[in-house]
Amino acid sequence: MNETSTPSAPPMASRLPQPGPLPHRLQLTDDGQLRHMLTIEGLNRELLTEILDTAESFANMNEKAVKKVPLLRGKTIVNLFFEASTRTRTTFELAAKRLSADVLNINIDTSSATKGESLLDTLRNLEAMHVDMFVVRHAESGAAHFIARHVAPGISVLNAGDGRHAHPTQALLDMFTIRRHKGDFTRLKVAIVGDILHSRVARSQIHALNILQTGEVRVIAPCSLLPADVDQLGVHVYNDLDAGLKDVDVIIMLRLQRERMEHAHLPSEHEYYQLFGLTSRRLQLAHPTCLVMHPGPANRGVEIESAVADGPHSVILEQVTYGISVRMAVMSMVMGAHQS
Amino acid sequence: MTPDVPPLLDEMTEQARHYLATHGIQSPIVVGIHSGGVWIAEHLRERLGVQRPLGRLDISFYRDDFSRIGMHPQVRPSELPEDLDGEHVLLVDDVLYTGRTIRAALNELFDYGRPASVTLAVLVERDGRELPIEAAIVGAHMELGKGEQIKLRGPEPLHLVRATVEPEDDTDT
Numbered sequence: 001m002n003e004t005s006t007p008s009a010p011p012m013a014s015r016l017p018q019p020g021p022l023p024h025r026l027q028l029t030d031d032g033q034l035r036h037m038l039t040i041e042g043l044n045r046e047l048l049t050e051i052l053d054t055a056e057s058f059a060n061m062n063e064k065a066v067k068k069v070p071l072l073r074g075k076t077i078v079n080l081f082f083e084a085s086t087r088t089r090t091t092f093e094l095a096a097k098r099l100s101a102d103v104l105n106i107n108i109d110t111s112s113a114t115k116g117e118s119l120l121d122t123l124r125n126l127e128a129m130h131v132d133m134f135v136v137r138h139a140e141s142g143a144a145h146f147i148a149r150h151v152a153p154g155i156s157v158l159n160a161g162d163g164r165h166a167h168p169t170q171a172l173l174d175m176f177t178i179r180r181h182k183g184d185f186t187r188l189k190v191a192i193v194g195d196i197l198h199s200r201v202a203r204s205q206i207h208a209l210n211i212l213q214t215g216e217v218r219v220i221a222p223c224s225l226l227p228a229d230v231d232q233l234g235v236h237v238y239n240d241l242d243a244g245l246k247d248v249d250v251i252i253m254l255r256l257q258r259e260r261m262e263h264a265h266l267p268s269e270h271e272y273y274q275l276f277g278l279t280s281r282r283l284q285l286a287h288p289t290c291l292v293m294h295p296g297p298a299n300r301g302v303e304i305e306s307a308v309a310d311g312p313h314s315v316i317l318e319q320v321t322y323g324i325s326v327r328m329a330v331m332s333m334v335m336g337a338h339q340s
Numbered sequence: 341m342t343p344d345v346p347p348l349l350d351e352m353t354e355q356a357r358h359y360l361a362t363h364g365i366q367s368p369i370v371v372g373i374h375s376g377g378v379w380i381a382e383h384l385r386e387r388l389g390v391q392r393p394l395g396r397l398d399i400s401f402y403r404d405d406f407s408r409i410g411m412h413p414q415v416r417p418s419e420l421p422e423d424l425d426g427e428h429v430l431l432v433d434d435v436l437y438t439g440r441t442i443r444a445a446l447n448e449l450f451d452y453g454r455p456a457s458v459t460l461a462v463l464v465e466r467d468g469r470e471l472p473i474e475a476a477i478v479g480a481h482m483e484l485g486k487g488e489q490i491k492l493r494g495p496e497p498l499h500l501v502r503a504t505v506e507p508e509d510d511t512d513t
Contacts, residue, residue: 033410053415057398060417066451069401332401336410 376434
């Protein structure tokens with residue numbers, strides 16, 4: 001965007017600091033209102049419940065002839081995507097439009113971000129256009145925190161996925177989907193299955209489930225796809241899918257990130273499916289009213305059987321629909337928090 | 341000083357009957373504005389013998405002061421059980437003050453369809469209008485002092501309370 005910036009600037013990714021302990025507080029105002037949405041970690045149960053309640057009001061909007069409210073009229077929201085995304089970007093865009101905001105989509109191919117413009121230069125240029133919110137996706141953990149630390153005071157930052165770190169709105173829409181079907185979290189057994197190690201979605205889900213006081217949170221994965229600190233996450237670990245699925249109320253399948261195969265985390269897709277694929281037969285081990293969830297895009301025949309993904313237990317498409325309501329709730333809450 | 345609610349409901353019912361009869365409205369949809377308006381609307385609907393389900397509006401998403409005061413902490417879903425196209429709506433609120441709540445409610449109503457008519461019914465109409473909005477059905481008219489406020493408390497029993505408010509409080513019923 002700015003052709004005059006130093007061509008010798010190092011790639012933005014290498015300069016991003018890892019998220020430290022401070023970001024939890026960075027996202028709240030002094031009186032505890034949500035100002036940015038960077039991570040689920042450090043938020044309390046009341047605030048998560050407030051987000052889900054607000055999302056509930058927006059979910060009802062689908063019954064109206066005009067599926068739009070004037071809440072963010074005159075606000076400009078920038079979808080700043082340094083990493084490809086279809087579902088997340090489109091639902092953020094639709095959420096913003098249903099709140100009557102103006103939306104700018106900027107897709108920055110990181111490999112071609114070599115015109116020499118640093119992330120801060122990009123930010124300053126966009127700020128000069130008087131935007132009100134950045135929705136950021138970046139391959140580097142901590143990118144959204146970095147931006148939140150450096151934006152002008154009136155601007156909110158929403159993390160739409162940063163590296164392996166967090167994807168808070170995805171976790172919130174998953175919680176919303178679970179709550180709509182199951183109500184109270186305290187009596188639920190929830191299993192997250194698959195590539196926990198590389199999954200920002202799983203991290204955010206585990207935090208959210210624990211904050212909402214879920215009865216039991218299980219992670220089911222081969223040892224090679226579990227983070228070293230898995231014991232500190234407050235979950236029960238299973239390496240055997242059949243054992244882990246027993247009596248669970250919710251199964252969250254994660255996308256097997258095929259690109260990780262190269263790094264020998266896994267033998268083969270076929271073998272993975274044999275051991276960790278969710279099939280109709282295995283689904284019978286779970287509670288009879290069990291929900292099957294997936295953040296998408298699902299690899300059919302790799303982590304989930306087609307018949308299960310499309311079957312009566314699946315709420316995968318509902319997750320997409322609810323994603324809009326949850327993102328509307330977060331967007332309106334962070335914009336509201338700046339006013340006081 | 342502060343009137344009791346039941347006689348005001350009687351008054352509203354009588355006015356509403358007369359209004360609906362003279363305007364040839366057989367079967368209105370009664371819609372209350374959260375939360376006091378819903379309480380009043382429930383009573384009015386019952387007294388008028390309206391069979392159709394009650395509508396509830398939460399106008400939080402339509403307020404014109406969002407950019408000043410932010411998100412209302414407790415937004416309840418609006419429920420309008422029927423398509424409003426061509427319907428006669430009896431819109432009910434507890435206190436008509438600046439008129440801004442009604443402006444927001446009208447905007448929201450029209451996002452559900454194109455009603456044939458909207459009639460405003462309020463328990464109390466007080467001074468202080470900031471918009472050209474008046475009620476056709478009014479339980480009581482009140483002149484309040486500067487900085488004075490009247491609020492409906494409920495739901496059981498419904499009663500009005502009068503209070504003096506700080507100048508920066510911007511309750512805009």
